[in-house]
Amino acid sequence: xxxxxxxxxxxxxxxxxxxxxxxxxxxxxxxxxxxxxxxxxxxxxxxxxxxxxxxxxxxxxxxxxxxxxxxxxxxxxxxxxxxxxxxxxxxxxxxxxxxxxxxxxxxxxxxxxxxxxxxxxxxxxxxxxxxxxxxxxxxxxxxxxxxxxxxxxxxxxxxxxxxxxxxxxxxxxxxxxxxxxxxxxxxxxxxxxxxxxxxxxxxxxxxxxxxxxxxxxxxxxxxxxxxxxxxxxxxxxxxxxxxxxxxxxxxxxxxxxxxxxxxxxxxxxxxxxxxxxxxxxxxxxxxxxxxxxxxxxxxxxx
Amino acid sequence: xxxxxxxxxxxxxxxxxxxxxxxxxxxxxxxxxxxxxxxxxxxxxxxxxxxxxxxxxxxxxxxxxxxxxxxxxxxxxxxxxxxxxxxxxxxxxxxxxxxxxxxxxxxxxxxxxxxxxxxxxxxxxxxxxxxxxxxxxxxxxxxxxxxxxxxxxxxxxxxxxxxxxxxxxxxxxxxxxxxxxxxxxxxxxxxxxxxxxxxxxxxxxxxxxxxxxxxxxxxxxxxxxxxxxxxxxxxx
Numbered sequence: 141x142x143x144x145x146x147x148x149x150x151x152x153x154x155x156x157x158x159x160x161x162x163x164x165x166x167x168x169x170x171x172x173x174x175x176x177x178x179x180x181x182x183x184x185x186x187x188x189x190x191x192x193x194x195x196x197x198x199x200x201x202x203x204x205x206x207x208x209x210x211x212x213x214x215x216x217x218x219x220x221x222x223x224x225x226x227x228x229x230x231x232x233x234x235x236x237x238x239x240x241x242x243x244x245x246x247x248x249x250x251x252x253x254x255x256x257x258x259x260x261x262x263x264x265x266x267x268x269x270x271x272x273x274x275x276x277x278x279x280x281x282x283x284x285x286x287x288x289x290x291x292x293x294x295x296x297x298x299x300x301x302x303x304x305x306x307x308x309x310x311x312x313x314x315x316x317x318x319x320x321x322x323x324x325x326x327x328x329x330x331x332x333x334x335x336x337x338x339x340x341x342x343x344x345x346x347x348x349x350x351x352x353x354x355x356x357x358x359x360x361x362x363x364x365x366x367x368x369x370x371x372x373x374x375x376x377x378x379x380x381x382x383x384x385x386x387x388x389x390x391x392x393x394x395x396x397x398x399x400x401x402x403x404x405x406x407x408x409x410x411x412x413x414x415x416x417x418x419x420x421x422x423x424x425x426x427x428x429x430x431x432x433x434x435x436x437x438x439x440x441x442x
Numbered sequence: 443x444x445x446x447x448x449x450x451x452x453x454x455x456x457x458x459x460x461x462x463x464x465x466x467x468x469x470x471x472x473x474x475x476x477x478x479x480x481x482x483x484x485x486x487x488x489x490x491x492x493x494x495x496x497x498x499x500x501x502x503x504x505x506x507x508x509x510x511x512x513x514x515x516x517x518x519x520x521x522x523x524x525x526x527x528x529x530x531x532x533x534x535x536x537x538x539x540x541x542x543x544x545x546x547x548x549x550x551x552x553x554x555x556x557x558x559x560x561x562x563x564x565x566x567x568x569x570x571x572x573x574x575x576x577x578x579x580x581x582x583x584x585x586x587x588x589x590x591x592x593x594x595x596x597x598x599x600x601x602x603x604x605x606x607x608x609x610x611x612x613x614x615x616x617x618x619x620x621x622x623x624x625x626x627x628x629x630x631x632x633x634x635x636x637x638x639x640x641x642x643x644x645x646x647x648x649x650x651x652x653x654x655x656x657x658x659x660x661x662x663x664x665x666x667x668x669x670x671x672x673x674x675x676x677x678x
Contacts (some may be wrong), residue, residue: 223458310545313534321531327491327524329517329546329594 141278147407148400155399156295157357160377162352162383162391165304167343169385171319171336172223173237178244179347180373181251182218184366186211186348187355188255191264191362200269200356207352208339208345215344216345218247219337250264256364263311264362291353298349299392306388311355314338350376375402378422384432393433397421443466445490448498452489452654459485460654463499467647472624472631474662476642477674479650484526486651487600490632491523492516493586503598511565517546522591526602529587532576535566539575539586543593543604553593560589565608581612592623598630599623601652601677605637613637617644638675641664650675 161179168176176182194200206427223240230239233441270290274282306312317325318335324429326332350372358368379398383390398418425433445467448605453459459586460482468471488494501508506519513523514605522536522543530539540560544553561568569672575586584604591599601620605613621644624631635641642648646661650671658671667672 157582175554187631280654305598310541311537314545315535316538317531321529323493323525324529325530326513327493327517328590329514330541330542331514393533 142282143407146283146401149282150288151400151403152294152396153284153288153357153399155379155396155402156292157354157395158375158379159392159395159417160295160298160346160353160373162379163299163388163397164346164382165376166349166383166385166388166391167339167346169380171315171339172227174223174240174244175377176244177241177373178218178251179343179376180369181248181255182211182214183347183351183372184362184364184369185214185251186344187254187266187351187362187369188259188264189359190252190348190352191266194266197345198265200382204349204352208348211343211344212341215347216337216341218344219340222247223340224333252364265360266352266362267360268356272356287356294336294349294353295311297435298346302346302388304341311335311338314327315342323421326392330414375418378418381422382425382432384434387434388431390432390434397433444534445501445503445632447490447498447501450486450489450501452485452494453497454485458497458654460489463621463651465649465656465659467630469630470624470628471646472621472633472644474638474648475632475634475647475651476636476638476641476648477657478675480653481651483636483651484602484655485654487523487602487632487634488525489655491521491525491600493523493525514546517594517596520552520595520597521600522586522596523600523674524591524602526603527606530540530575530578530590532574532581535572535574536578536586537589538573540567540593543590544595547595552595556593556595560592563592563623563643564589580608581616584608584612588616588619588623592627596629598632601631601633603634603636605640613640617641619651622642638671639666639677642676658670 143346161171164179165176168174186207189210190203193203193206197203226240226243230236237426268287270286272285272287274285306315314325314330317328317337318330322332351369354368354372375398379394381392382397383394398421401421402417407415448464450460450463451458463486476484478485483492489496490508492508492511492515496509499559503519503521508516540557541553544556547553566582567585567589570582575583578586588604604616608616617640620631620633623629633641634646642662642665647659648662648665649659650657650665658668661670666676
């Protein structure tokens with residue numbers, strides 16, 4: 141029984157981080173039709189900035205928002221000076237749909253190798269801001285720790301914030317309208333280009349938060365060729381596709397489904413099957429519901 | 443306060459869609475642009491609202507150049523375009539669709555008052571305020587699209603085939619509202635229609651397009667009585 145509760149709680153926590161990454165991918169995809177493979181590189185860069193902030197300010201709690209602001213700023217720069225130019229240049233060509241996506245792969249390489257040149261092999265790690273020793277319930281020590289509780293509450297808080305922005309503010313209305321029907325939004329007077337840049341910025345912030353929360357939950361180490369961030373991108377992408385790629389709620393559902401599934405595989409089957417299992421669930425979902433779990437019109441709205 | 447279009451030419455790739463079109467619409471006038479499918483009516487409107495770029499010619503609204511501006515800038519000059527096919531966003535609620543039209547107005551304080559006005563104009567929308575636009579009927583969608591344009595407080599309204607796919611009774615309703623709005627709000631309207639008779643009945647002036655050129659332009663009354671126009675476009 142304890143094992144079961146443990147598995148569920150851990151699955152939800154890691155799923156919550158996948159959800160953040162999935163949200164970042166969905167935000168960019170639904171407004172620009174680009175799968176931003178550079179998202180993990182952008183998250184890595186933001187997390188390095190967060191690490192530098194921790195070194196100087198000695199507080200994870202100040203570093204987290206700073207890293208998210210840096211992530212947002214960098215993503216906005218990428219959209220303004222890279223993606224927009226690319227879209228203009230390739231607008232009519234035969235590769236118009238693919239070029240920007242391939243370009244994000246190039247950008248990923250660029251960010252990683254630039255980071256490698258700057259930080260080299262220096263040791264960087266983010267220590268958990270709160271204890272990672274599991275809670276003890278009537279003599280049993282759970283794997284669920286204060287760190288995991290903090291991670292989960294941070295993700296929930298961020299998602300509530302994002303939901304409020306999207307559903308209750310004028311900016312949110314402009315963001316949704318620009319994503320669903322850019323031409324109608326423009327005719328209504330919305331500056332769709334600027335709104336897209338804000339969408340990229342929100343995605344950059346979400347990716348930064350995912351990186352900052354994932355790192356202390358893993359082994360804490362940061363490296364320019366970090367496997368952790370590759371996995372974050374892959375799992376975030378799978379979560380986004382499971383959720384239908386169009387909907388933010390879908391991204392959260394996809395992340396939680398994936399997190400729980402992988403936790404059960406890890407504890408009850410074998411830790412070495414986790415990676416394969418992630419792709420299996422992707423294929424199963426796509427075979428049964430090709431548009432994803434929330435890939436309908438109702439899902440698009442959410 | 444006039445719309446002056448002169449010698450306008452627009453190309454779709456190698457095909458000339460509009461060639462040498464000239465016309466003028468005075469303030470408060472309702473101009474109907476009629477013509478068969480493929481005459482260039484929609485292209486004309488998309489050009490005036492900044493969605494399509496021109497090859498040559500000029501178009502001015504109150505002295506502002508329309509041809510080198512983006513749609514989102516033209517909205518700020520008081521020009522609203524309701525594009526073909528009930529341009530509403532199905533994933534948003536009726537109220538959200540309407541509010542979208544007022545987003546750009548920095549003094550958002552006026553928006554609620556405008557919303558009340560628009561809902562009074564189209565009571566059906568008031569009843570369905572919090573429903574998704576997806577659940578509306580064709581006629582209601584057209585009302586919503588026009589309502590959204592009105593939320594931007596336009597002076598020039600460009601309407602593309604508001605009758606498309608609607609039942610005759612609903613068409614009559616929509617056209618009556620367009621006529622009433624034009625008079626009540628002092629709007630200038632360019633109405634593009636295949637449904638020539640309905641359009642000319644409410645219009646002040648009419649412009650007949652064929653294969654991208656103006657065949658004849660006159661007062662709507664004269665056009666209805668013009669034997670050639672009757673034979674070619676009004677069907678009797």
